[in-house]
Amino acid sequence: MPNMPTPPTPTKPSSDTDYNPTPRRSTRKRPTSPPPPPISSTTPTRRPKRARIQIDSNTSIETLLTSKKSRLGSEGCDLMKCFTYDIFQMFTPAEQSSLASLVPSIDLAQSPPSSLSTTLPERFFNHNRHLRESVHEFQANLGNGFYEPQEWEAMVRGREGSRREFDEWKEQHYEEVWGEQLDQDEAGDEVASLAKTITLKDMCKAGVIRKADRLLYKKNFGGSLNISVEKTVTITSIHPTTQTLTIRSARLTWADITNPTRLETYILDQDGRVAKSRRPNGNAWKSMVLVRGAREVGRLAELREAVARGRLRVRE
Template identity: 30%
Template sequence: MADSVEPRRSTRKAKPIQREPIPESVPTKRKAKADADPAEQLRFMLQNPKSRLTKMDISDLINGNSWNLLSPDSQSRLAALLPPTAFRSFKPTLGLDHPAAGDSMQVDSHDASTLDPSLFTDAHFLAAAHTFQDHLFSDWLSDTHAEKVEKYTKGIQDGSLAAPWKDEVWERDNPPLEEQAAASQHLAGEASELKLGDLAKNSVLREGDVLVYKRNFANVNVLVEKDVIIQRIDSRSHSLTVLAQPGAQRNLPADLLMPGPPEPSPPIRIMTITSPTQLETGLLDIDGRVDKAKRPNGNAWKALTVWRWAGDDMGMLQGQRGGREAQGTLFYLRACLYQDR
């Protein structure tokens, strides 16, 4: 029987397995957040539209309890900003311009200890606090808005900017429509039965009066302004003969605005009219900047203003339109005549 062959075992000692040491994990340190600048926090709170002050009831912050938490020094500094009526020590006195007032001037005392606690619930104080919140929310307290206001103020002062009149802005943004004209006609009521000749017959219009036409045509971005003077009123038909400058010229020559003006000579335009609409059409034709197809319906009675010398005094002839003063629109004067009938 053959000897069985078995694997021979090595007599060498096994080399120990070297294991690399596992490095201990070093805990990472989170970078500490830099402390916010208190001045920047205050600026954000008082100027930024996203401030928490815009979303809270301001009475929860400004009230009698919060006032009592302030230091005496802080109370004194804030008390100096309040009116005398906010203190219990206030006593009404006569103004210095009153004949019975004394010669000595009373100096208002702002003692914080005499502050009337009802101030914080006063309607005027709360209205001012809510207005502050509105301005803060509207970004009116930011540095950017302050720069815009300063730039605008300087422009107004040096003449490089001009603020439009609110009436002109309204006329620009709200051009007259047919419906508005119809509504105006309805509101005029029975006064609309009076014609231009009735105004002349009752001396509401007189020879020498200046009629000032002004209308903004927003659809073509044109503002038409033109002065005409009533040269003559026919005694039978009460039609008006008026004089106007040619083209887009607005002001009349100075000699036509004086008492006893000379006879008109070219290029002065002469028109005979019997209604405000007829006068408006003639003036727009003379001006020539607004085509007939682009003239929306409107109330010519409201576009014409009467200027006249005050009473019989014609001494001040150097003012606007020969010293005349505005009497009102034809629409207004017609309503007054109707009421006086």
């Protein structure tokens, strides 16, 4: 058998201090993950906390609902927190039925067809735009003193005076305004032509439109939209010189209104369901009804025509 070479035998270092049986670790740096992005120094804006409304137990319900100093009319009070489904469930079935009777039938129709109760569904409180606008309008009116006893009495007296004056004017001009004397003849064509020149300013000067009157906007957008918009706004003031209108809608106030078209644009923008590109050209005069007190006086288009007929009567 041939002789095989003998492997070398490891030798111990001459000095015990030079011998280290522990394996050496690599000095290479391990890859590290990228550092986290720097934290922005900009502190996000926090929504302001609503003030807690503390109501004196001695304050009467009448004061809470009529006084302009009522805590319910302050901007820090969110009345919508009182109009929730959970709070509604605290009422008895009879009380729920009584409250539901104050709501338009279209909202009651959202209840299950099998239900014989007139209670309100939960989605009425969560998604009803008209409920929210009505609550905000009440709160704004309350804060502005609209329900103060003296203000209310003055408004009632003003409405009664306006009604008497309007009825007297209507009796004096009944034939030329509401009669059937100018159906399709030349005089009727002349009225229609003259009516197009009548402005809101002219109607204010004639006393047809007055402070505290309301304008009810109604318009159906058919086709693929299938949307019906209905909104009531209040005329809070009429400029004594320019006769421009200042109008309040819930918590919004629109000033320097000179024509119904501009007002219609504001109303549709506030409603938000019909985009500007989907709004057809139309006659806004025909879409607005003048309301005085609890009575609808007439559409603006009809009242404008009445003013035109009155002018023709003066000419004759």
